[in-house]
Amino acid sequence: MSEPILTVDGLSVSFRSPQGVVQAVRGISFTVGREKVGIVGESGSGKSMTGRAILKLTPPSAEVSARVLRFRDIDLAAADERAMRGIRGDRIGMILQDPKFALNPVQTVGRQIAEAFRIHRSASSAEAKERTLAMLEAVKIRNPRRVFDLYPHEVSGGMGQRIMIAMMLIPEPDLLIADEPTSALDVTVRLSVLRILDELVSDRGLGLIFISHDLNLVATFCDRVLIMYAGRIVESLPAVELHRAQHPYTRGLLDSLPRINERRERLPVLTRDPAWLTA
Amino acid sequence: MSAPVISVRDLRVSFGRGASLIHAVDGVSFEVAEGEVFGLVGESGCGKSTILRAISGLNTEWTGSATIAGRPVAHRRDPAMARIVQMVFQDPYGSLHPKHTVETALMEPIRIHGLDNGARRIDRVLTEVGLSPAFRYRYPHQLSGGQRQRVAIARALILEPRVLLLDEPTSALDVSVQAEILNLLSDIKRMENLTYVLVSHDFGVIAHMCDRVAVMNHGVMLEELTIEDLMRGRMRHDYTRELYEASAGYSRRLETRADEADAAA
Ligand SMILES: Nc1ncnc2c1ncn2[C@@H]1O[C@H](COP(=O)(O)OP(=O)(O)OP(=O)(O)O)[C@@H](O)[C@H]1O
Ligand SMILES: Nc1ncnc2c1ncn2[C@@H]1O[C@H](COP(=O)(O)OP(=O)(O)OP(=O)(O)O)[C@@H](O)[C@H]1O
Ligand SMILES: [Mg+2]
Ligand SMILES: [Mg+2]
Secondary structure, X not given: OOOOOEEEEEEEEEEEEOOEEEEEEEEEEEEEOOOEEEEEEOOOOOHHHHHHHHOOOOOOOEEEEOOEEEEOOEEOOOOOHHHHHHHEOOOEEEEOOXXXXXXXXXXXXXXXXXXXXXXXXXXXXXXXXXXXHHHHHHOOOOOHHHHHOOOHHHOOHHHHHHHHHHHHHOOOXXXXXXXXXXXXXXXXHHHHHHHHHHHHHHXXXXXXXXXXXXXXXXHHHOOEEEEEEOOEEEEEEEHHHXXXXXXXXXHHHHHOOOEOXXXXXXXXXXXXXXXXXXX | OOOOOEEEEEEEEEXXXXXXXXXXXXXXXXXXXXXXXXXXXEOOOOOHHHHHHHHOOOOOOOEEEEEEOOXXXXXXXXXXXXXXXXXXXXXXXXXXXXXXXXXXXXXXXXXXXXXXXXXXXXXXXXXHXXXXXXXXXXXXXXXXXXXXXXXXXXXXXXXXXXEEEEEOOOOOOOHHHHHHHHHHHHHHHHHHOOEXXXXXXXXXXXXXXXXXXXXXXXXXXXXXXXXXXXXXOOOOOHHHHHHHHHOOOOOHHHHHHHHHHHHHO
């Protein structure tokens, strides 16, 4: 692999609270090239905080530190808020876990996407609208012209998610951090959206961080996968080998998945081992 | 089969007007027997949530007829229906009021319906969903996603309904918490003899929970099949097969096939 697009070394995120310090991310290191890197792990393991820390979008109460946090030739660790504003959306996009919170409730979804385009590329409003409609079509929205004029509360869960994806892709970023981007999509639309991302990686050299609970999807879609537990990366594998993972935590996550070809009376749930915290 | 607990005939719901008119649900009929789990799958935006909102009485703008536990669903607000049918939503964040404690959230329906023994009911329902009674004093931000979904289920159960409508109840949860919630839903169904309608995009979840599943596309139901048939890949419609195959995960090959089918349609 050539120069990584993103280098993360020793990233930590912690929260100070009256009950003590919560360590959300504990000194993790990884790189992302022109590839699809999956991050999986149970709820609260630090996946979203990792993604947010890269873009400096952690809550104000969070303390973030890293030995290295570099995007291409830019030292993100040293970048101030003004510099970050130029990077966010334009060069690094992030699809947030909850699209309903990320969209402006009082503006039509079409205007919001068109605006995202115009902020990053100088274009007439007619051109921005054309691009927006094309993008909505690309993410398999039926009848883009109708949806262009809808408000966020008028779209279904899966439509909202695709609107967010369209909004993040339209400025053509170099790195995309996608936090549960397809959890609300039906399986065939999901594959169409993934194909768009896949093509951007192979044709345009996009780097993709794909955060997901869906282990089967990550195993089949990503190139590599990082498995997080309690703020650490406990295992890192080529994605095709995910189903042969060795760590008992990863095995536990895989076992708890309901299966389409086998009915079990009860689904096993994780029994956590304190040793996982130090391993 | 005994008389169905849910019976829906020619349900239609539309939104907008003129060029933006859409028939979100375009003549849907189905029946669900007592104690059965009926799955609903289909394309995003095909009208699954809209069906649940109509038969639970959240949305009153629809035509057709629906009966739940022998009681016709009214085309206007009908508070009594809340004691027969309740809904659980996908989003455990949005479905609880951020400034209300668990106790306040659970007390509200008790108060509205003028039930006695509020405190006892709350203890019972919290225990039933696997939370200790001490959770009653917590606010939503003090709960994990899985705990929030347990509270949402507790709130749905507090009026002792016969039917739960579950709209992607675990898609926002991690796989281990999903397993906990699915086990919980199986347990309370058995204990309370409930009937479920379950919307999910995950065929694994559908196969694990349901007895039958209906496949929807574009506001209509294409087919209904037993889980036996689903598991063996015995479906009639190409769209159902596409969904079934796509649920195996990503592959460029499958993807191309789905696209060709799309273009041909
Ligand atoms: N504002 C905050 N104050 C204190 N702790 C926080 C705050 N936000 C997040 N945390 C903690 O940080 C940890 C990591 O959270 P994060 O959102 O990264 O988890 P996640 O892996 O994305 O989980 P999920 O799969 O549920 O989205 C959690 O233990 C969480 O409780
Ligand atoms: N209040 C509304 N105003 C206008 N259109 C609406 C409204 N509510 C729903 N719709 C439309 O009805 C259709 C069906 O939406 P619904 O939420 O039922 O889909 P769904 O099958 O639940 O999809 P998903 O799997 O994405 O949640 C969509 O085209 C949506 O845009
Ligand atoms: Mg997260
Ligand atoms: Mg829905």
